[in-house]
Amino acid sequence: MSQAWAEETMKRILKKLENTAPQIGANFPHVSKEGTYNDEPFSWVSGFWAGILWLAYQQTGREEYAKYAAEAEKKLDIMLDGFDRIDHDAGFIWQPSAGANYRLTGNEDSRRRCLKAASFLASRFHLKGNYIQAWNKEPGWAIVDCTMNLALLYWASREIDNPRFAQIADAHAQTVLNYIVRPDGSTNHIISFDAESGEYMEALGGQGNAADSAWARGAAWAMYGLALCYHFTENPSYLDGAKRVCHFFIANLPEDYVAHWDFRVERFSDTPRDTSAAACAACGMLEIAKHVPECEKAFYENTAQRMLQSLTKNYSNLEDDSRQELLRGGTGNFPAGVNINVGIIYGDYFYMEAISRLLGNDNIFWYENKKAKA
Ligand code: GLY
Numbered sequence: 001m002s003q004a005w006a007e008e009t010m011k012r013i014l015k016k017l018e019n020t021a022p023q024i025g026a027n028f029p030h031v032s033k034e035g036t037y038n039d040e041p042f043s044w045v046s047g048f049w050a051g052i053l054w055l056a057y058q059q060t061g062r063e064e065y066a067k068y069a070a071e072a073e074k075k076l077d078i079m080l081d082g083f084d085r086i087d088h089d090a091g092f093i094w095q096p097s098a099g100a101n102y103r104l105t106g107n108e109d110s111r112r113r114c115l116k117a118a119s120f121l122a123s124r125f126h127l128k129g130n131y132i133q134a135w136n137k138e139p140g141w142a143i144v145d146c147t148m149n150l151a152l153l154y155w156a157s158r159e160i161d162n163p164r165f166a167q168i169a170d171a172h173a174q175t176v177l178n179y180i181v182r183p184d185g186s187t188n189h190i191i192s193f194d195a196e197s198g199e200y201m202e203a204l205g206g207q208g209n210a211a212d213s214a215w216a217r218g219a220a221w222a223m224y225g226l227a228l229c230y231h232f233t234e235n236p237s238y239l240d241g242a243k244r245v246c247h248f249f250i251a252n253l254p255e256d257y258v259a260h261w262d263f264r265v266e267r268f269s270d271t272p273r274d275t276s277a278a279a280c281a282a283c284g285m286l287e288i289a290k291h292v293p294e295c296e297k298a299f300y301e302n303t304a305q306r307m308l309q310s311l312t313k314n315y316s317n318l319e320d321d322s323r324q325e326l327l328r329g330g331t332g333n334f335p336a337g338v339n340i341n342v343g344i345i346y347g348d349y350f351y352m353e354a355i356s357r358l359l360g361n362d363n364i365f366w367y368e369n370k371k372a373k374a
Pocket of ligand 1: 044
């Protein structure tokens with residue numbers, strides 16, 4: 001696959017967005033079942049549409065994309081100021097929205113939003129147990145998803161030249177390596193501590209099939225999250241962890257290279273895939289490829305490209321203007337029976353980010369803000 005393929009695919013994505021952007025505007029799409037995204041404001045996914053708009057702005061310079069994204073970002077203040085309306089998902093929400101805005105335009109309000117979000121995330125750290133609390137009702141629970149949110153803490157430390165956020169991120173990342181990433185590279189979803197003593201209790205199945213199964217999107221969160229931790233710290237244990245998860249992920253892919261929703265369920269012809277896991281994992285592999293020796297790069301790059309090619313050929317709606325989602329075949333929460341085999345906004349976001357990475361764009365929204373520091 002060539003640069004020409006990535007250019008062509010990005011062109012097709014941008015053409016589609018010319019239609020969907022004015023339809024969705026400054027709203028909060030989450031799931032598309034019949035080809036039209038719902039509007040579901042104020043959840044953990046509320047930053048991803050803005051992220052797609054900023055990626056489109058980066059590619060085209062079209063002001064309408066920046067306008068919709070900035071408007072959506074302002075609406076999110078209701079969450080940021082609402083305190084108990086958010087949990088550990090601060091990075092997912094504000095990095096692709098406010099973080100991208102600050103990175104691309106230098107907007108100071110966006111910078112403050114990210115710092116506030118980072119402060120909120122840091123405040124969830126448990127000194128006993130060394131973990132960032134996931135949700136608000138379970139003080140003893142940490143989850144694999146949060147690995148992706150650590151980039152916000154590393155970003156904040158660099159932004160204000162103060163190591164305390166990064167120290168919290170490091171402590172939690174070590175907990176991920178100790179208790180979430182298993183020796184074979186598969187991952188737990190929820191890990192539970194005694195919040196009073198900090199003693200580790202057990203792993204729980206969460207959005208995976210069982211406590212000892214292997215939820216595909218969880219693996220993608222761990223892989224990409226740990227690779228981003230390495231980007232910020234150059235601590236080799238993070239890169240080793242990301243690679244271990246990545247190798248498990250690749251070894252368990254089906255023939256078309258798009259993961260089933262859990263790697264440890266019996267596979268039938270109608271077992272749901274999770275295209276969002278594939279898209280996020282492709283970003284993780286492309287991040288890993290940046291940090292490994294030259295002789296290893298092609299393995300990660302080629303696998304990511306193969307997954308993206310399959311997503312594009314077998315699961316995308318790029319030419320179908322009757323559907324708003326870029327990708328079909330996402331699975332939100334299989335055990336809860338929610339959002340199975342649908343379009344999901346974070347799948348679309350990571351798919352577009354991965355194609356943008358293939359085009360050589362290293363101005364990734366999860367990174368530090370070089371522009372504002374220059
Ligand atoms: N962060 C929740 C999920 O991946 O479904």
